[in-house]
Amino acid sequence: MPREAEPSANEKAFLLKALQDEQIRLDGREFDAYRPLELTFGDEYGVANVSLGKTKILAKASAEVTVPFADRPLDGIFTIATELSPMTAPHFEVNRPTETEVLLSRLLEKTVRRSGALDTESLCLVAGQKCWSVRVDVHVLSHDGNLTDAACFAVVAALRHFRKPDTSMENGVLTVYTPAEREPVPLGWLHSPFCVTWSFFGDEGETALLDADWMEEQVRVASVTISLNRHGEICQIAKLGGVPVEAVALLQCTSVALTKVKEFSTYLDSKLAEDAKRRDKGGFMAELRAENDRVVG
Amino acid sequence: MSTESPLVVLPGESIDPSLIPTHHKNPLRLGPGLRHIPPSEIVPTVAGQLVVDNRKTSMWIEYNGGRYIPSQNDLIIGQIVRSATDFYYVSLSPYTPNATLPHLAFESATKKTRPQLSPGELVYARVSLANKHMDPELECVSPSTGKADGLGPLKDGMVFDVSLGFARRLLMAKSREEGKVEVLEALGEDGLGFEIAVGRNGKVWVNSESTKTVVLVGRALRETDEKNLGVEAQRKLVKKLVREMR
Amino acid sequence: MTIAAPEASLNALPRADGSARYSYAGYTVTASVNGPIEAQRRDEHAYEAHVDVIVRPAAGVGGTRERHLESILQSSLAQIILVKNFPRSVIQIVLQIESTPENAYVNTKLVQASLNLPIIPALFQTAVLALLSATVPMKATATSTVVAVVLEDGSKKIVADPSPKDIGEATSLHALAFTSHDELLLSESEGDFTVKEWDDVYERAQEICCQSAPKQAGVDMMLDDDASGPDMRSFLRSALETKVASDLYWK
Numbered sequence: 001m002p003r004e005a006e007p008s009a010n011e012k013a014f015l016l017k018a019l020q021d022e023q024i025r026l027d028g029r030e031f032d033a034y035r036p037l038e039l040t041f042g043d044e045y046g047v048a049n050v051s052l053g054k055t056k057i058l059a060k061a062s063a064e065v066t067v068p069f070a071d072r073p074l075d076g077i078f079t080i081a082t083e084l085s086p087m088t089a090p091h092f093e094v095n096r097p098t099e100t101e102v103l104l105s106r107l108l109e110k111t112v113r114r115s116g117a118l119d120t121e122s123l124c125l126v127a128g129q130k131c132w133s134v135r136v137d138v139h140v141l142s143h144d145g146n147l148t149d150a151a152c153f154a155v156v157a158a159l160r161h162f163r164k165p166d167t168s169m170e171n172g173v174l175t176v177y178t179p180a181e182r183e184p185v186p187l188g189w190l191h192s193p194f195c196v197t198w199s200f201f202g203d204e205g206e207t208a209l210l211d212a213d214w215m216e217e218q219v220r221v222a223s224v225t226i227s228l229n230r231h232g233e234i235c236q237i238a239k240l241g242g243v244p245v246e247a248v249a250l251l252q253c254t255s256v257a258l259t260k261v262k263e264f265s266t267y268l269d270s271k272l273a274e275d276a277k278r279r280d281k282g283g284f285m286a287e288l289r290a291e292n293d294r295v296v297g
Numbered sequence: 298m299s300t301e302s303p304l305v306v307l308p309g310e311s312i313d314p315s316l317i318p319t320h321h322k323n324p325l326r327l328g329p330g331l332r333h334i335p336p337s338e339i340v341p342t343v344a345g346q347l348v349v350d351n352r353k354t355s356m357w358i359e360y361n362g363g364r365y366i367p368s369q370n371d372l373i374i375g376q377i378v379r380s381a382t383d384f385y386y387v388s389l390s391p392y393t394p395n396a397t398l399p400h401l402a403f404e405s406a407t408k409k410t411r412p413q414l415s416p417g418e419l420v421y422a423r424v425s426l427a428n429k430h431m432d433p434e435l436e437c438v439s440p441s442t443g444k445a446d447g448l449g450p451l452k453d454g455m456v457f458d459v460s461l462g463f464a465r466r467l468l469m470a471k472s473r474e475e476g477k478v479e480v481l482e483a484l485g486e487d488g489l490g491f492e493i494a495v496g497r498n499g500k501v502w503v504n505s506e507s508t509k510t511v512v513l514v515g516r517a518l519r520e521t522d523e524k525n526l527g528v529e530a531q532r533k534l535v536k537k538l539v540r541e542m543r
Numbered sequence: 544m545t546i547a548a549p550e551a552s553l554n555a556l557p558r559a560d561g562s563a564r565y566s567y568a569g570y571t572v573t574a575s576v577n578g579p580i581e582a583q584r585r586d587e588h589a590y591e592a593h594v595d596v597i598v599r600p601a602a603g604v605g606g607t608r609e610r611h612l613e614s615i616l617q618s619s620l621a622q623i624i625l626v627k628n629f630p631r632s633v634i635q636i637v638l639q640i641e642s643t644p645e646n647a648y649v650n651t652k653l654v655q656a657s658l659n660l661p662i663i664p665a666l667f668q669t670a671v672l673a674l675l676s677a678t679v680p681m682k683a684t685a686t687s688t689v690v691a692v693v694l695e696d697g698s699k700k701i702v703a704d705p706s707p708k709d710i711g712e713a714t715s716l717h718a719l720a721f722t723s724h725d726e727l728l729l730s731e732s733e734g735d736f737t738v739k740e741w742d743d744v745y746e747r748a749q750e751i752c753c754q755s756a757p758k759q760a761g762v763d764m765m766l767d768d769d770a771s772g773p774d775m776r777s778f779l780r781s782a783l784e785t786k787v788a789s790d791l792y793w794k
Contacts (some may be wrong), residue, residue, distance in 0.1 A: 010418070014453070026455075026516075058639070085639070094605070309681065309722070310723065363677045392577065394631075
């Protein structure tokens with residue numbers, strides 16, 4: 001396996017010097033500024049292309065009918081798959097998970113799945129027999145740091161954009177309609193959590209940055225990922241090792257994170273509305289729709 | 298350099314024989330991107346623009362992008378990976394086999410006075426041997442004069458990654474006229490003092506008394522490269538960055 | 544049948560040596576190329592570069608279907624790359640499938656159906672574009688297409704770039720690729736067909752892949768859309784001309 005790339009000693013030293021002595025980042029960003037975040041949806045439902053500076057992520061949601069787990073007969077199945085391929089960087093190998101990959105998938109799991117963002121009960125079709133299995137595949141196309149925040153945004157965007165085939169139950173017969181027969185329906189969505197990652201620098205972690213790029217990630221001494229929604233409800237805080245961080249600093253980080261999450265949330269809503277407008281052919285088919293718009297948050 | 302409209306070629310396309318320069322005495326010299334299939338066929342191997350220099354009876358393909366492939370006499374910026382008994386292993390780009398740099402290939406180096414470099418440090422070196430069947434070899438000293446000529450360890454400063462084509466333009470003898478790179482001059486005219494070393498492997502090392510200057514030079518170089526800025530836009534960019542930093 | 548013209552963007556991924564995103568006939572594929580890079584011991588070859596192809600599905604985990612596609616692509620791409628230039632190294636091509644054509648009349652399964660052939664041209668073309676973007680030295684470029692033999696009103700008809708519906712009804716399917724020297728590079732067939740049908744398929748595919756615009760320096764205004772499918776070679780050329788023009792904007 002090729003060795004992972006590593007910045008030179010000069011680069012590491014310089015980056016720290018610039019941060020601590022001059023308070024500047026190499027790309028001129030403010031300490032609490034994200035790189036430009038861009039989201040585009042594909043032609044299919046449930047495909048989200050997210051780019052955060054040079055980090056690029058593709059998330060694709062899909063659904064199929066399957067048998068629920070025996071111990072959870074009333075719940076559907078929801079999985080998030082994050083496999084890093086050599087496209088991310090040549091040292092990642094297929095079927096050989098690295099630490100980056102494991103941490104990314106656990107964070108997404110905690111943020112999106114365990115926080116109950118997707119209503120898994122609504123995925124149940126026939127108790128104990130049939131349910132939807134919803135799956136999101138996260139593909140990292142280009143890795144320039146902060147995979148977590150970008151991947152989380154992509155997963156949430158893909159799921160909120162996704163439509164699963166409509167179904168009906170009549171006399172104990174389950175029918176799954178094709179897109180031509182009935183317009184597919186959105187998932188039961190409860191709230192939209194986002195990740196905000198802070199990176200810490202210096203001997204005591206006194207300098208904190210948002211949205212570290214690849215080089216900054218190589219030099220940081222600790223990081224904290226805070227997952228929350230726009231109502232300020234915190235789903236999880238992960239601080240995996242590194243130097244200790246003051247509790248007061250953490251509180252500050254959380255409050256900045258909330259403003260960022262509100263921005264993400266507004267951006268995603270506007271992109272979803274824009275896409276809906278683009279797809280809305282209007283007229284007859286729209287009027288034939290029987291269902292009400294769900295309010296999602 | 299030819300004056301006709303740019304001729305884009307793709308791998309395997311045939312080249313109009315009338316374009317191939319001939320000279321009664323000088324042999325034809327083929328540059329990057331071309332291969333000779335005996336007896337007399339010349340075929341491009343990459344997509345790019347065919348450039349013919351009739352005066353020097355040479356031709357090559359001008360292109361940008363891809364990974365650095367070492368070639369003899371290139372100046373490169375390498376990163377020390379580790380030291381063996383009598384040479385250093387040096388990385389020229391990530392995921393490629395290491396080049397070797399003998400401990401004694403520095404100016405007036407002896408077993409006792411050679412520079413001690415630890416992993417992660419940088420050197421500015423020349424490729425002394427590049428051969429597809431062997432790992433590349435480097436030197437930080439001119440073999441004919443024994444002088445360093447500016448090569449050697451690079452202390453402090455910062456390295457910025459640029460595209461291979463941009464590094465080539467920066468290294469041109471007349472980078473301003475032929476390469477249309479004005480950004481360094483513009484930075485200098487704004488009163489910024491800095492040292493710079495350009496590696497053919499797409500790396501630019503910048504050092505200065507002031508940390509801000511290094512950051513500024515790095516951003517100017519990267520933006521010029523990534524956004525394909527012309528001469529005017531480069532000047533504008535430098536003005537804008539200098540204003541921001543002050 | 545109307546299909547939008549193929550689209551490609553090169554160097555879409557900033558951190559790879561080369562990359563391309565290609566969409567045509569409902570397929571969208573992104574490819575990255577890194578190389579030549581250091582080979583692992585098991586892939587190391589003393590005289591040539593190992594071409595490593597990885598195909599990743601949009602949803603679900605890769606399985607035998609992907610391994611099969613990888614082996615087909617690997618053997619044909621290794622033919623056009625100058626592998627002898629880079630002994631003991633690897634040229635790594637990762638193909639990420641982004642979307643496949645949808646059939647509004649059928650609900651797609653999570654792991655797509657077993658059909659392999661129709662996606663080969665999209666994968667192949669993306670790989671070639673990404674290799675060109677990474678400036679990996681090559682012997683020639685190549686173009687690819689898929690052709691179906693469909694039974695229609697009792698007579699057999701040859702359909703280029705078949706839709707999912709055509710594929711469902713086809714008696715046989717053929718994926719072909721040709722080098723820029725008009726040599727057949729890849730041929731994979733599925734279903735029942737006669738020698739005569741194969742000849743027709745071959746002719747049709749060659750027309751699509753090889754009908755080159757008469758070479759006038761720089762200009763290719765070949766717009767004969769007489770329902771013969773796209774002119775893949777001109778498409779490839781114009782995509783590359785755009786790339787070269789942007790790379791050498793300073794010239």
